[in-house]
Amino acid sequence: MQIGDTFAAWELPITPTLVVSTAIATRDFQDVHHDRDLATSYGSKDIFLNILTTTGLVERYVTDVLGEEYDVTGISVRLGAPAYPYDTLTFSGDVVAATETTMEIKVVGQVSLGAHVTATVGVRVR
Amino acid sequence: MSDIDLREAVMAKALELQVMGETAPRYARDQVNQPMINNWVEAMGDSLSRYTQGEAPPAMAQVWTMGGLNPQRDPNDPLHSMMEFLTEQGFTAVLGTNCEQTYERYLRVGEQLSVTTVLDSVVGPKMTGVGEGYFVTTKSVWRVEDEVVATMLFRVLKYRPKQADANAVDPTKVLRPAINRDTEFFWEGTRQGELRLQQCGSCHELRHPPGPACPSCGEFDRTFVVSSGVGRLFSFVVHRYPAVPGKQLPLLLGLIELDEGVRMVAELVGMGPEDVEIDMPVQVAWQRIDDSLTLPVFERRS
Numbered sequence: 001m002q003i004g005d006t007f008a009a010w011e012l013p014i015t016p017t018l019v020v021s022t023a024i025a026t027r028d029f030q031d032v033h034h035d036r037d038l039a040t041s042y043g044s045k046d047i048f049l050n051i052l053t054t055t056g057l058v059e060r061y062v063t064d065v066l067g068e069e070y071d072v073t074g075i076s077v078r079l080g081a082p083a084y085p086y087d088t089l090t091f092s093g094d095v096v097a098a099t100e101t102t103m104e105i106k107v108v109g110q111v112s113l114g115a116h117v118t119a120t121v122g123v124r125v126r
Numbered sequence: 127m128s129d130i131d132l133r134e135a136v137m138a139k140a141l142e143l144q145v146m147g148e149t150a151p152r153y154a155r156d157q158v159n160q161p162m163i164n165n166w167v168e169a170m171g172d173s174l175s176r177y178t179q180g181e182a183p184p185a186m187a188q189v190w191t192m193g194g195l196n197p198q199r200d201p202n203d204p205l206h207s208m209m210e211f212l213t214e215q216g217f218t219a220v221l222g223t224n225c226e227q228t229y230e231r232y233l234r235v236g237e238q239l240s241v242t243t244v245l246d247s248v249v250g251p252k253m254t255g256v257g258e259g260y261f262v263t264t265k266s267v268w269r270v271e272d273e274v275v276a277t278m279l280f281r282v283l284k285y286r287p288k289q290a291d292a293n294a295v296d297p298t299k300v301l302r303p304a305i306n307r308d309t310e311f312f313w314e315g316t317r318q319g320e321l322r323l324q325q326c327g328s329c330h331e332l333r334h335p336p337g338p339a340c341p342s343c344g345e346f347d348r349t350f351v352v353s354s355g356v357g358r359l360f361s362f363v364v365h366r367y368p369a370v371p372g373k374q375l376p377l378l379l380g381l382i383e384l385d386e387g388v389r390m391v392a393e394l395v396g397m398g399p400e401d402v403e404i405d406m407p408v409q410v411a412w413q414r415i416d417d418s419l420t421l422p423v424f425e426r427r428s
Contacts, residue, residue: 018169025162025169027192051222052188053170059185060172068176072184076226122228 001103007065007093012057014111016085019047026052048082049089049116058107058119061091070103070123081113089116101125132215133251136260139211140248143204151240151269152200154190158182158237162189176232184229187268187276191241204245205264205280212284217259224263224281230274237270246279259285298416300372308336311350316420321353321410323388334388355410356427357384364399372415382408382424396425 012018016036023033028050031038039047049057055075063072083089090110097104102124109117156162160178166186167177177183199206209220233239243266250260262284268276305313315322323332326340327347339346365377378394380402394402395411407427414420 021169025165026186026189027194029195051225052185052192055225055227056166056170056172056183056185059183060170063172063174068174071232072229074226074228075185076224078224079222 001066001095001098003095003098005095007061007091007105007107010061010064010091012089012091014049014083014085014087014089016047019049019053019083019085022053022056023050026050026056028052044082046084046086048084051077051079054079054083054109054117055119057089058091058109058117058121061093061107062105062121062123065093066123069126071126072121073102073124074122075119077117077119079117080115081111083109083111083116087111087113093121096120129251136212136215136248136250140208140245143207143245146202146204146245148242148244148267149200149202149204151242152191154239154241155194156190158190158233158235158239160235162186163235180235182233182235184232184276185227187227187229187233187239188266188278190233190239191268204243205262205282208245208248208262209282209284212260212262217284217286219257219259219285219287221256221283221285222280223261223283224279226279228277230276233270233275239268239270239275241266241268243267252283254283254285256283257285257288259283295372295374297372297413300415300419300421301370302419308338308348312336313419315350315352316412316422317418319412319420321355321384321422322350323353323384323386325349325351332386332388334390351386353384353386353410355384355422357382357408357424359383359394359402359404359406359408359424360389361404362394362402364402378402380408380424390422393421393423394425395423401426 020034032044033047033050036047055077058075059072091107093105093107095103096106105121107119107121108115163177163182243264246263246265248260248262251258261281263279263281266278267274312322323334324336325332326343326345327349328345329340329343331340331342359380360383361381363379365379366375370377376399380394381389381391383389408424409427411423411425412420413423
């Protein structure tokens with residue numbers, strides 16, 4: 001791959017099960033990620049994805065495309081709109097830098113409210 | 127506390143926490159292990175085979191040292207201390223904004239992680255879309271024994287939520303007109319963007335507001351015409367008090383003399399009290415409240 005190459009988009013339907021199962025799998029027990037009554041009492045529309053999951057999904061998106069040829073060396077995420085259940089999180093990716101052995105991929109995860117995450121993922125040939 | 131004193135207090139607290147440096151290492155509850163990797167991979171839907179062969183996903187680095195269901199707060203944890211201080215100053219809400227992780231290598235099953243944290247920076251106050259606040263950045267370092275295996279810069283916005291506008295009005299709370307067989311043609315018209323004027327079917331006199339009988343000839347024969355919506359301001363009042371449901375004060379109420387010759391009371395919009403002049407040219411506009419109600423209002427005609 002080279003600079004300018006784009007990744008095929010990935011659409012992930014966000015369900016309550018996804019939000020809760022990933023929150024628990026990342027050992028994040030904050031109530032806003034599993035208890036809708038409390039989440040709405042704080043003014044949130046619903047429960048929402050936690051940051052560790054956003055990072056994990058960005059990683060999965062990139063390695064789904066690149067396979068096992070590369071190691072992930074870093075993930076920087078800038079967070080935007082919350083990802084609520086019943087929305088769809090659509091990832092897109094662009095190669096923005098590349099050397100013989102490394103690449104930087106810009107990943108955007110979009111929900112109906114706007115960009116949920118804007119990320120840069122660094123990878124290196126294994 | 128003045129804004130300047132507050133900022134100085136926040137910065138002094140930040141400096142105090144920064145000079146404390148790194149926290150003591152906090153150890154992961156469990157060694158890197160396959161069952162937790164399996165749970166993570168299953169929840170994320172990740173299918174790389176290397177995660178079944180003793181390697182852990184890099185994005186799991188922080189997972190190993192999460193506090194769990196009943197976290198023990200380290201009293202020296204700089205993030206927690208800074209958050210607490212800002213909460214006391216009224217910056218009660220928190221929002222994660224950035225998380226930058228680097229992975230030196232993939233972790234392997236059986237490794238024991240520890241994490242240290244240091245307060246990197248406190249920047250502010252900044253006015254943001256959600257309110258005024260401070261950006262608090264911490265840096266965490268994960269190690270296996272003395273070897274650094276991952277790092278994270280984590281930034282949160284600790285902010286004072288913007289006050290909901292106390293003067294904000296909900297237009298749907300507006301007083302509803304009484305709609306009956308005499309008046310329903312009028313409100314059906316406003317929904318369609320037509321200003322309908324009742325007309326006597328017998329003597330053809332126009333009248334407003336609508337009623338059952340013609341005040342001129344007494345006939346009950348009712349029909350209507352569609353007004354041009356154009357006229358002049360005959361008179362007005364500026365209503366400043368008390369509050370009117372669904373309306374922003376001051377409320378400008380005009381008595382409009384339509385070109386067809388009838389007068390109608392309606393709100394004047396797109397102007398302030400100082401802009402209103404008797405005899406100014408006006409034209410109808412539509413204020414849609416919801417599916418069932420659209421109000422006629424008048425604006426200045428140029």
